[in-house]
Amino acid sequence: MRITCPTCGSRDLHEFHVLGEAEQARPRLSGDFDSAAARAAFTDYVYARRNPAGPHDEYWYHGPCDTWLVVRRDTRSHEVHDVRAARGGDRP
Amino acid sequence: MGFSGFALLKEALNGQRGWTExxxxxxxxxxxxxxxxxxxxxxxxxxxxxxxxxxxxxxxxxxxxxxxxxxxxxxxxxxxxxxxxxxxxxxxxxxxxxxxxxxxxxxxNAMVSQRSVLNLYHSDGQRDAYARRGNAMALHGVDAEMLDREAVRARVPYLDFDNARFPVKGGLLHRRGGTARxxxxxxxxxxxxxxxxxxxxxxxxxxxxxxxxxxxxxxxxxxxxxxxxxxxxxxxxxxxxxxxxxxxxxxMESHVLQAFVSEGIKPLVDGVVTFGAGHFYISQSDKGGLVFGGDLDPFPSYAQRGGLPVFEDVAECALAMMPMLSRLRILRSWGGIMDMSLxxxxxxxxxxxxxxxxxxxxxxxxxxxxxxxxxxxxxxxxxxxxxxxxxxxxxxxxxxxxxxxxxxxxxxxxxx
Missing domain, CATH: 3.50.50.60 (FAD/NAD(P)-binding domain)
Structure with missing residues (x-):
């Protein structure tokens, strides 16, 4: 499997580390972080996964250029459809 | 029909015609x-x-x-x-x-064979962790024995005991573990x-x-x-x-876990042996093939086949533990989809x-x-x-x- 880093081009899997599902944004909460709603939102964020068989957005880290990526990859064929640099808004 | 010594004998004389689905x-x-x-x-x-x-x-x-x-x-x-x-x-x-x-x-006959599971340790810290595990097992009535280096050598003399990075210092033996068909x-x-x-x-x-x-x-x-x-x-x-x-x-995340089997060889590995300095475990099937595996492929997958980087890692662990394996040919590999909980x-x-x-x-x-x-x-x-x-x-x-x-x-x- 190779991944095309937006900065470095097509590179071997060895250079990358996978973090996991990039489909949920970190809950944006103000106020009581210990409320039932906040607990439920963070439990969901940390532990629940869609885990689909098919296209899947994932966070990958490219070591040589120190960049977090969002990779859209098919979990059935391992085919990479799209790679973009992660933005502040979708930081894990 | 039920399986018994008598049924085997009867079918041997009957041309094996009486077995049912x-x-x-x-x-x-x-x-x-x-x-x-x-x-x-x-x-x-x-x-x-x-x-x-x-x-x-x-x-x-x-x-x-x-x-x-x-x-x-x-x-x-x-x-x-x-x-x-x-x-x-x-x-x-x-x-x-x-x-x-x-x-x-x-x-x-599920061929349950309690041929033992031996976890190797390679450092003092790992020895302490295994002693803790063994004690936890013993407290729950599970058999666990700490073996020193010489006791491990007596059971599995073919390991690379003096490996420069991962010397074998001993092991935790679980005699009732083993394999089944x-x-x-x-x-x-x-x-x-x-x-x-x-x-x-x-x-x-x-x-x-x-x-x-x-x-x-x-x-x-x-x-x-x-x-x-x-x-x-x-x-x-x-x-x-x-x-x-x-x-x-x-x-839950789904990941593929690979395993490998070698060509059949004469009896060598008598139980299950696991490497403590990486993720590698090996046993020998009754047909003679060495059966072994290691880590998951790290990314989520529903493909029932794995990638070469993991095999490379498994092979490195194998050779660090049992250098003689370098002469062995791999017969097959396969992958299963694991339900990896969080x-x-x-x-x-x-x-x-x-x-x-x-x-x-x-x-x-x-x-x-x-x-x-x-x-x-x-x-x-x-x-x-x-x-x-x-x-x-x-x-x-x-x-x-x-x-x-x-x-x-x-x-x-x-x-x-």
Missing amino acids: HWRKAAPKPAYDVVIVGGGGHGLATAHYLASRYGITNVAVLEKGWIGGGNAGRNTTIIRSNYLLDGNIPFYELSMKLWEGLEQDINF HDGVVWGYARAADRRGVDIVENCEVTGFLREGGAVVGVETTRGTIRARTVGMAVAGSSSLLAAKADLRLP DGSPIIDHTPVEGLKINSGWCYGGFKATPASGLCFAHLLATGELHSAASAYRLDRFARGALIDEKGVGPTPNLH
Whole structure:
């Protein structure tokens, strides 16, 4: 499997580390972080996964250029459809 | 017909013409008391214990492929109960005890072979960690012995004891661990359940749940609608996909785990040996092939085949532990889809959806857990109560912070 880093081009899997599902944004909460709603939102964020068989957005880290990526990859064929640099808004 | 010495002798004289098929090719009926989705080891064991221990025989096991074609045929056949945490040890020890009596229980030769499991340690810190594990096991009545370097050498003299980076300093020996015949286990459970009247329906994929007032009251399948008082799912790596049909999101990622077998050689590896400085485990099958494996492929996958980087890592571990393996040729590799839970431990519980129970999250531990998983899931399906040996395997433990994280790596499924 190779991944095309937006900065470095097509590179071997060895250079990358996978973090996991990039489909949920970190809950944006103000106020009581210990409320039932906040607990439920963070439990969901940390532990629940869609885990689909098919296209899947994932966070990958490219070591040589120190960049977090969002990779859209098919979990059935391992085919990479799209790679973009992660933005502040979708930081894990 | 039953298996016995007398039956073998009779069939030897009879030209082997009297054997019958192990289970009927059942067609689904419109309704059952219990429908179990997934005809793997866990689903079939569940059906067997439902019928034999709880007297519930109006049961169907629905399998989308054929019996023995999923993870039951894609593992390294190791059985053991050398766990560390309170939530795990009683469960896996129950499983070991069931393995010990399995063949008499199901009247089938599952080739359970308690040839021992030896975990090697390579540093003083690791020795202390293994001593702690051994003590935890002993406190729960599980056999555990610390071996020093010379005792390890006497058992497995072919290791690279003086490896510059990973010298072998000793090991934790679990004598009652070993291996079993993976296909024999599913065939045996299928046959035993069938003989008590359970319908084993192959080539029957569940495509959705039948809902009434929010509750699950049956399943839609490729072979028609089947109603059930209770539905239990035991579908391993497909758990998230099936749960999504009931609008549930699970604490689960699916990953491929590879395993490898070499060409057949004369008897060499007498038990199961695991490398402590990396992730590598090896045993020898009765046919002579060395069977071994290592880490998961790190990214989520539903492809039942793995990549070369993991094989490279496995090969490096193998040669660091047993340099003689460099001369060996690999015959086959295979991959199974693991239901990696977010804390590395399983779930046997109710779901938030009435009428649907879940058995999932087996990670690497699925094969060895087969008997206890079946018994505890059968207990839940029959009584609606949690079995005492599986009382920690709750679905809500993630929300409560009551994780059972044997490896201590947190919510990173690819590291468990």
